[in-house]
Amino acid sequence: MTxxxxxxxxxxxxxxxxxxxxxxxxxxxxxxLLPSALVDKPFPDFELPTLAGEPPRxxxxxxxxxxxxxxxxxxxxxxxxxxxxxxARITGETGIGIVGVNYKDDPNAARAWLAERxxxxxxxxxxxxxxxxxxxxxxxxxxxxxxxxxxxxRFKQVGAVTADTWRDSIAPVxxxxxAAAP
Amino acid sequence: MTPLRRQRAATVLFVLAGAGVxxxxxxxxxxxxxxxxxxxxxxxxxxxxxxxxxxxxxMVAAGSVAHDDTGLGVSFVVTDYQGSEFRVDxxxxxxxxxxxxxxxxxxGQLRADGVFEAExxxxxxxxxxxxxxxxxxxxxxxxxx
Amino acid sequence: xxxxxxxxxxxxxxxxxxxxxGAGLAGAATGRSSxxxxxxxxxxxxxxxxxxxxxxxxxxxxxxxxxxxxxAAHSNTLLPWQYKFSAVWGNHEGSFxxxxxxxxxxxxxxxxxxxxxxxxxxxRVMGVLGLLNVGFLLFLLLASNPFARLAPFVPQExxxxxxxxxxFGQIVHPPMLYIGYVGFSxxxxxxxxxxxxxxxxxxxxxxxxxxxxxxxxxQTVGIALGSWWAYYELGWGGWWFWDPVENxxxxxxxxGTALVHSLxxxxxxxAFKSWTVLLALATFSFCLVGAFIxxxxxxxxxxAFAVDPERGLFLLILLAVAIGGALTLYAMRAPAIRSxxxxxxxxxxxxxxxxxxxxxxxxxxxxxxxxxxxxxxAATGGDRISIGPPYFNxxxxxxxxxxxxxxxxxxxARWKRTPLTVLRRIGVLFGIGAALGVLVSLLxxxxxxxxxxxxxxxxxxxVATHVDDFRKRRGVxxxxxxxxxxxxxGFAVCMVGVAVTxxxxxxxxxxxxxxxSVEVGGVSYTLTALDRVRGPNYMADRAVFETDEGxxxxxxxxxxxxxxxxxxxxAIRPGFFGDRYVTLGEPVADxxxxxxxxxxxxxxxxxxxxLLMAFGGLVAMADGRYRRLASRDAALxxx
Numbered sequence: 001m002t003x004x005x006x007x008x009x010x011x012x013x014x015x016x017x018x019x020x021x022x023x024x025x026x027x028x029x030x031x032x033l034l035p036s037a038l039v040d041k042p043f044p045d046f047e048l049p050t051l052a053g054e055p056p057r058x059x060x061x062x063x064x065x066x067x068x069x070x071x072x073x074x075x076x077x078x079x080x081x082x083x084x085x086x087x088a089r090i091t092g093e094t095g096i097g098i099v100g101v102n103y104k105d106d107p108n109a110a111r112a113w114l115a116e117r118x119x120x121x122x123x124x125x126x127x128x129x130x131x132x133x134x135x136x137x138x139x140x141x142x143x144x145x146x147x148x149x150x151x152x153x154r155f156k157q158v159g160a161v162t163a164d165t166w167r168d169s170i171a172p173v174x175x176x177x178x179a180a181a182p
Numbered sequence: 183m184t185p186l187r188r189q190r191a192a193t194v195l196f197v198l199a200g201a202g203v204x205x206x207x208x209x210x211x212x213x214x215x216x217x218x219x220x221x222x223x224x225x226x227x228x229x230x231x232x233x234x235x236x237x238x239x240x241m242v243a244a245g246s247v248a249h250d251d252t253g254l255g256v257s258f259v260v261t262d263y264q265g266s267e268f269r270v271d272x273x274x275x276x277x278x279x280x281x282x283x284x285x286x287x288x289x290g291q292l293r294a295d296g297v298f299e300a301e302x303x304x305x306x307x308x309x310x311x312x313x314x315x316x317x318x319x320x321x322x323x324x325x326x327x
Numbered sequence: 328x329x330x331x332x333x334x335x336x337x338x339x340x341x342x343x344x345x346x347x348x349g350a351g352l353a354g355a356a357t358g359r360s361s362x363x364x365x366x367x368x369x370x371x372x373x374x375x376x377x378x379x380x381x382x383x384x385x386x387x388x389x390x391x392x393x394x395x396x397x398x399a400a401h402s403n404t405l406l407p408w409q410y411k412f413s414a415v416w417g418n419h420e421g422s423f424x425x426x427x428x429x430x431x432x433x434x435x436x437x438x439x440x441x442x443x444x445x446x447x448x449x450x451r452v453m454g455v456l457g458l459l460n461v462g463f464l465l466f467l468l469l470a471s472n473p474f475a476r477l478a479p480f481v482p483q484e485x486x487x488x489x490x491x492x493x494x495f496g497q498i499v500h501p502p503m504l505y506i507g508y509v510g511f512s513x514x515x516x517x518x519x520x521x522x523x524x525x526x527x528x529x530x531x532x533x534x535x536x537x538x539x540x541x542x543x544x545x546q547t548v549g550i551a552l553g554s555w556w557a558y559y560e561l562g563w564g565g566w567w568f569w570d571p572v573e574n575x576x577x578x579x580x581x582x583g584t585a586l587v588h589s590l591x592x593x594x595x596x597x598a599f600k601s602w603t604v605l606l607a608l609a610t611f612s613f614c615l616v617g618a619f620i621x622x623x624x625x626x627x628x629x630x631a632f633a634v635d636p637e638r639g640l641f642l643l644i645l646l647a648v649a650i651g652g653a654l655t656l657y658a659m660r661a662p663a664i665r666s667x668x669x670x671x672x673x674x675x676x677x678x679x680x681x682x683x684x685x686x687x688x689x690x691x692x693x694x695x696x697x698x699x700x701x702x703x704x705a706a707t708g709g710d711r712i713s714i715g716p717p718y719f720n721x722x723x724x725x726x727x728x729x730x731x732x733x734x735x736x737x738x739x740a741r742w743k744r745t746p747l748t749v750l751r752r753i754g755v756l757f758g759i760g761a762a763l764g765v766l767v768s769l770l771x772x773x774x775x776x777x778x779x780x781x782x783x784x785x786x787x788x789x790v791a792t793h794v795d796d797f798r799k800r801r802g803v804x805x806x807x808x809x810x811x812x813x814x815x816x817g818f819a820v821c822m823v824g825v826a827v828t829x830x831x832x833x834x835x836x837x838x839x840x841x842x843x844s845v846e847v848g849g850v851s852y853t854l855t856a857l858d859r860v861r862g863p864n865y866m867a868d869r870a871v872f873e874t875d876e877g878x879x880x881x882x883x884x885x886x887x888x889x890x891x892x893x894x895x896x897x898a899i900r901p902g903f904f905g906d907r908y909v910t911l912g913e914p915v916a917d918x919x920x921x922x923x924x925x926x927x928x929x930x931x932x933x934x935x936x937x938l939l940m941a942f943g944g945l946v947a948m949a950d951g952r953y954r955r956l957a958s959r960d961a962a963l964x965x966x
Contacts (some may be wrong), residue, residue: 006660012654013607015612019647022619024705081482082396104891112483130283131244132360197684204688205695208722237713249915254911255837256915274836275921276914278884278893290714322407 043070043151044135051102052111056120058125062099063151067177068122069098069170070145071161072133075113080142083160088120090166096174097132100124103133146170148177217289222266225292232294235301239287243267247282260286260298272300279305330395331720333383334474337424340376340431341464343369344457346845347434351454355447355523363450370438370453374431381428384413384473385576394481397421397473403487405864413498414488416800419638420473422501426618427463429502429509434460437513437538444534451520452513459512462645470641487864487889496556500549503571504576508614511583515536515611518604519653522660527604532594535607535949539590540810543583544944550576551937559899564908564925566933569716574697575617580691587944592679597744601661602683608657612650613690617647620697662922673750674918675740678733685730685738692722695963731822735816738796750866760788771928782826786819795827796900810947814940821936827929833927834908840918848926850907851875857920864888870911870920872898882911882922906930 047059063070071087073080091098099119102110107126114124127133136145146155155173157165190264220230222240230236230250238260257295261267270288280286290300332829347369354362384397393399401418402411416422434456441449467473491497514535521531545765558566567573585608593603623639696714703712735757739749764784768775793812797804833848844853856871860883867883874880880898887894900907905928912921 008601009658012651012658013611014648015654018616018698019643019651021702021705022616022623022643025623025701075482075484081477083397116483193680197680200684201688201691204722204726205691208692208695208718211718211721212695214713215718216703216712217715219711219713235715251916252838254836254912254915254921275910275923278895278913280913 025127031148041153043145043147044132044151045179046125046135048125048132051100051107051114051126052075057065058123060151063125063147064149065151066097067094067174068147069174070147071098071102072101072127072136072143072145074103075109080160081113081117083142083162084117086120086161086163086166089163091120094171094174097122101132101136102126104128104130144170146173146177187288194244217244222260222262224269225268225298226296230292232242232292235289237287237289238292238298239285240267240270242280242282242284242286244282258282258286268296268298270300271301272303274303276303277305281305329383329392330387330474330476333380333387334472336376336380336383337464337468337474339467340373340380340427341461343373343376344431344460344464347373347457347459348454348461351450351457355450355454358447360446363446366450366453366457367438367951369457370431370435372434373457374428377424377428377431380474380513381415381424384421384424384919385412385906388412388415391485393485394476395410396475396477398644399477399482399485401486401488403485403864404942405926406485406493407863408486409495409498410488410493413492416501417488417492417497420467420471422505423463423467423622424473425507426509427460427467427503429505430456430460430463430512432506433510433513437516442689443641446939447855448520448524448526451523452516455516455519456512459649462649465637466641466645470638484889487887489880490865490885490887490892490894494556494560496552496681498561500556503545503552504549507542507549507581507583508576508617510542510545510606511579511586511611511614513542514586514607515653518607519656521691522653522656524945525660527600527661529597532590532603536587536590536594537950538946539583539587539607540948542586543580544941544948546576546580546583547937547941548618550580550826551934555939556656557932558930559897561895563895563910563923564832564897564927566828566930569693569719571697572621574693575620578693578697579610579613579617579695581686581690582613585683585690586610588679588682588686592676596676598676599680599683600724604661605657606683606687608650608653612646612653613637615646617848619643628641635898647737648860673736673740673745673747675737675742675745678736678740679950682730683731685726687724689730692719694725726824728781728785731782731789731819734818735785735788735792737815738812739754740795752795756791756795757784757788759791760784763787771827772824779826779830782822785822789819790816805952806950807947807952809948810943810945812943813946816941817936817939817941817943819936820932820939824929824932824934824936828927828933832925832929832930834922836912838915838919839922840916840920846922847924850926852880852924854920854922865894867896868911868914869921870909872909872924874907878907880907880909882909884911884913901931904929 043060043063045060047057049056050058069087069090071083073083087098090096098121100123102124104127107128110124110126114121125132136143144157144159144161145153148154154177155170156172161170215278217235217237219237219239223239224230225238230238240260240262243259243261247256248258249256255268255271256273256276257271259267259269272288272290284305287304288298288300289302290298292298337873347366350362350369351366354366355359384395387395388398389408390400391402391404391411393402397418397420398414401421404413406414414421416425434453437452437456440819441452517531517535517538522526532837550573553573554566557568558564574767586603589603589606592599608907619639619642623642696718699714700712704710736753739745761784764780764782764787765775767783768780771779787831793815797812800808835845835847837845839845839854841854841857844851845853852872852874854870855873856869857870860867860869862885863888865885867885869881869883872880872882878900880900882898883896885896886892895910895912898909905926907921908925908927910923912923912926
């Protein structure tokens, strides 16, 4: 009888093993973990048209001199719309300059989108075919990079910038960079 | 043993033996069909086996896609934007989402001359999807021109 | 306001589910019949409220209310209305709302039909179903709220539905599949209630059988629709890919098939009780594991919903509690039941045991395949592997052949002991089957392909033994028997389709310019035109092929406006004995395109067979014997 009982526990034991295996799956191969090797590499060179049209083009030099956020966004991306207010709040409160990369988008739609929601950005460059996106290793919009005064990427956020991610992971990086090079 | 017990013992034995043998066969078959994934860095460094079915992936280098003039042969370069890149030869139709500058996953064999002979080409699924191996590799190495 | 009301309705439904769980379980435990009776009201309220929530979400989609995040992300003003409708469940949140709706629907059905059940048992069944939906609704509300708003800025235009899902098959496939998936929760609830009450007898099996049959039938249709969709919509002629998401629906189907058969033995002979209970628990467990696989992102697949580890963790906890709890109960209570039964060498009991064994091993084979890459990655610290589908040819296909062989013996087999005289007749019928197998193979390709020949031989044998038995039974053909025969013939038809398509398909990838011709399977295809056309929400390259049989095939390659997605729209000329299948690849030069032209003989038999199987399940469900005997059981049951 005891042996028969032991046999009946087998399904439970197998199941526990499966749950442990499935749980271990969470830690593996997560694309949204910080790509550490990207940090401390210079922001790729670019020379692209601007959304405002004035000046007509911007290049990597326009990023330099201050700590900036570079935000990859598009009108086709609902998360970008959700993130928009938070970016406005951040630049309003901290004064940090945000550069927009309008990614694989229709420039007219993008202008209308900004006209409606307000434009807290320093300026926007148009990456119509995603070439800069390729250089930046963009998975999808939105993504946000912290770039230091020398034009080196110090942090990458895949997905929306929220009050939580700003407070917990981005703001500390920005603060330490600003403290290091006033 | 009573006939009933004997029958039960025989049934249990039969069930266990049948299930055991089949699962052993399954595991053996599984071992044969495993395809390992290699990023461009390892392909270039010669860490990937020659002539064995493997998978590799990265980004399709811009301007590298070339169709031949007569058939459906096509070749392109897969790169990790870290200086490691290799050529892929493929005979057949490319998937609809295949494109330069997009993520790609190829399955096939590496030839001794370093060219990857693909039997299968998988492209990234949509804006928000990339073959997981490629996404991981990009995340792990970062990619700078 | 509309989405808020919907949200509120679902919150209220959660309260109803909690009340249902509490009233059912506590009422059964304390013997308060008024509490148990209240379950019907709670079940009805739960179903009504979720339906309201679902309808209101659908209204938001139809009205292009892009302030609802889900609509903004998955719909578009240009989307044809029927796809706005199906876009509601073409995403994680909406499809899970559908899941809870189906769950509430099943609960209500059991509540309405369960009048003949013994009071305490009915209470426990209601309680378990209520508890399950508490879990699902919590997951919906806490981790995947479909009613979330995009505030304060509202997009002018939505992101559009993935074009792969803009299709009739995708309107019907998910609801069918969910009715099946979730339907197994009824067998699960019956099993848990039986374990709780210690009443694991033939009556329990009799109650479970019709419910299990219906769930199984719907899941069969759901899987067949999914396969059919993949065939014409993915554009490359494949109808099954052994993809984790497909496996997630196939594993519970196989386990459910085993359950349907095992329940028969338990009902008729009182045997295999512990085993049948375990199968009932396992079948629904595989449904939950499947939902986890599809929605957690732990295993990647082209079909999977967007990855969200937080949701995955929530689901994993839900799964661990539901299945872990049931299996713990099983380990504690199942020993109370032992079957004392003898059966002979070729009895129906033994055949059904073999059936169960083969199906469970088949599940294990797929399960190992699906999870092995994960285990490998965990063990090696991050090496990614994939396993090639040839694995299935070596392991799964032989299993199915053995299963088919035993299936042919099924109608002749009798309970306890099968008289040996019938075996001779079966042997003769096998001879007929083998001859036909060889003949069909030769007619199809002029060459003998072993797997196809064997499949046709076995299938003919199955049909022959069933028809033979059917003729002999003149006058004694209850619906349960007719259902079985239909389903078994369906299996044979499906097997022929699978084997013949796999072995005798022909196809080429060709480079073609206008005016050029190629020949495939004795038919000549000429590319007569190439142009660009505009659809409601896409632009397309369109090619026109004409065959020397006089057929016109027009495949397209579409680019959808909203997301820039590219889709291949295959041109298919269907036929009972084979399809002509043309896909447009890509331009390889200024005037030439890469195209794929295929002949897929008997491919439709796969889905036809599946439909027959499902129909058989429904016919068997309608058998009045279950209900008459169930009433008798209830009358005899101790109050």
